[in-house]
Amino acid sequence: MSISTLAEYGFTKFPAARMPFMAESVEYFKKHKPYSGLKIVHNNHLTLSSICKLAPLLLSGASLTITVTDSLQASPDVIEILHEHGVNITKINDLKDDFDILLDCGAGLANIVHPRIGAIEQTQSGKVIFEKQNRYPVISVDESYVKKLETLYGTGDGFKRAFNCLVKEDLAGKKFVVFGYGKVGHGIVRELKKMQCSPIIIIEMDNEALNRARLENFQALSINEDLGSIKKHLKEAFCVITATGVPGVVSKYFSRQDISDGYKVNMGTEDEFGENFLAEDVLANKKPLNFILEEPTLVEFLDPIFYAHNAAIDLLLTKKFAAGFHSLPLDFDLNILLRWSKFHKTDVSEIYQFI
Numbered sequence: 456m457s458i459s460t461l462a463e464y465g466f467t468k469f470p471a472a473r474m475p476f477m478a479e480s481v482e483y484f485k486k487h488k489p490y491s492g493l494k495i496v497h498n499n500h501l502t503l504s505s506i507c508k509l510a511p512l513l514l515s516g517a518s519l520t521i522t523v524t525d526s527l528q529a530s531p532d533v534i535e536i537l538h539e540h541g542v543n544i545t546k547i548n549d550l551k552d553d554f555d556i557l558l559d560c561g562a563g564l565a566n567i568v569h570p571r572i573g574a575i576e577q578t579q580s581g582k583v584i585f586e587k588q589n590r591y592p593v594i595s596v597d598e599s600y601v602k603k604l605e606t607l608y609g610t611g612d613g614f615k616r617a618f619n620c621l622v623k624e625d626l627a628g629k630k631f632v633v634f635g636y637g638k639v640g641h642g643i644v645r646e647l648k649k650m651q652c653s654p655i656i657i658i659e660m661d662n663e664a665l666n667r668a669r670l671e672n673f674q675a676l677s678i679n680e681d682l683g684s685i686k687k688h689l690k691e692a693f694c695v696i697t698a699t700g701v702p703g704v705v706s707k708y709f710s711r712q713d714i715s716d717g718y719k720v721n722m723g724t725e726d727e728f729g730e731n732f733l734a735e736d737v738l739a740n741k742k743p744l745n746f747i748l749e750e751p752t753l754v755e756f757l758d759p760i761f762y763a764h765n766a767a768i769d770l771l772l773t774k775k776f777a778a779g780f781h782s783l784p785l786d787f788d789l790n791i792l793l794r795w796s797k798f799h800k801t802d803v804s805e806i807y808q809f810i
């Protein structure tokens with residue numbers, strides 16, 4: 456089976472209307488072969504939606520090597536589908552250090568491959584490693600508004616779909632307490648507001664985040680100064696949600712008895728309720744709630760990230776970047792964001808609050 460059929464397979468799973476950036480790339484790359492003559496290595500998750508990310512690169516004229524380092528998700532079904540279409544996964548030990556471009560996720564290949572032109576990194580965790588090297592330019596897709604679109608809108612939407620799946624109650628007029636008003640917390644509160652949950656109490660430690668919440672007319676309390684009132688709200692809460700990025704944050708300040716028997720939700724990557732709470736106290740046994748879903752984040756929100764990760768190759772080829780670490784250039788980033796907003800007829804202006 457051919458690569459064109461692989462692309463078609465991908466878009467039967469995720470129609471072009473859901474992934475317009477990838478659908479457009481497939482057509483463009485098939486026609487123009489923009490990366491002919493380049494040797495590219497791609498190290499990223501291999502989930503079903505990855506097929507749509509890989510399809511344009513496989514049609515781009517480049518010699519593409521695909522790897523998946525241990526910390527990344529690799530679905531055996533997806534590897535099988537790729538095999539059936541003549542696309543093989545290269546073992547890390549079999550890699551030769553002979554590439555022009557490295558497309559990496561979590562800096563899995565940072566110490567193995569030394570690209571002649573440069574690298575593009577997808578995540579925050581990869582930043583720490585790539586920031587230390589100065590032999591070639593690295594562009595980070597994580598430092599961008601498109602990433603904020605995924606975290607703020609995409610994760611908020613994932614929270615809403617998962618919560619509605621488990622809790623079949625009318626949420627209007629119910630009290631929610633949310634720890635953390637960063638990107639994820641803001642996205643969750645945005646969805647709670649749409650569902651007419653009220654009051655929504657925001658707990659923060661950062662003054663800028665507290666002010667942002669107050670400007671939006673939420674009751675925002677400081678974890679450092681308002682412990683007494685926070686306890687009162689926790690006792691009355693219909694639901695307590697965590698999104699601080701701090702493992703065990705609730706147990707640092709509160710006991711199990713301090714919080715009502717209402718719903719408890721963790722949306723952080725690690726368990727944010729901590730040792731004072733049993734796994735069964737928290738929905739989804741303390742795992743990020745949206746991970747109970749087949750699509751924790753809808754592909755609509757991954758499509759622009761996939762696009763930026765692939766298309767930043769053009770930036771490396773056409774612009775002069777010094778060796779070292781770079782954020783995604785603002786004009787490139789905003790152009791993707793505005794096109795996404797048009798494709799999906801969605802106002803994205805709240806994203807600009809996050810600099």
Ligand SMILES: NC(=O)c1ccc[n+]([C@@H]2O[C@H](COP(=O)([O-])OP(=O)(O)OC[C@H]3O[C@@H](n4cnc5c(N)ncnc54)[C@H](O)[C@@H]3O)[C@@H](O)[C@H]2O)c1
Pocket residue numbers: 606610613634635636637638639640658659660661664678698699700701704722723724725743744745751752
């Ligand atoms: N579930 C998902 O799909 C998903 C997606 C993206 C990120 N995440 C995870 O969600 C978590 C939050 O990510 P983010 O991007 O919103 O981070 P962020 O840094 O933008 O926001 C975190 C906020 O929590 C606040 N905070 C820190 N300590 C606090 C405390 N003791 N009390 C109250 N507030 C406190 C910070 O001031 C900050 O405003 C991370 O663990 C991240 O990995 C989950």
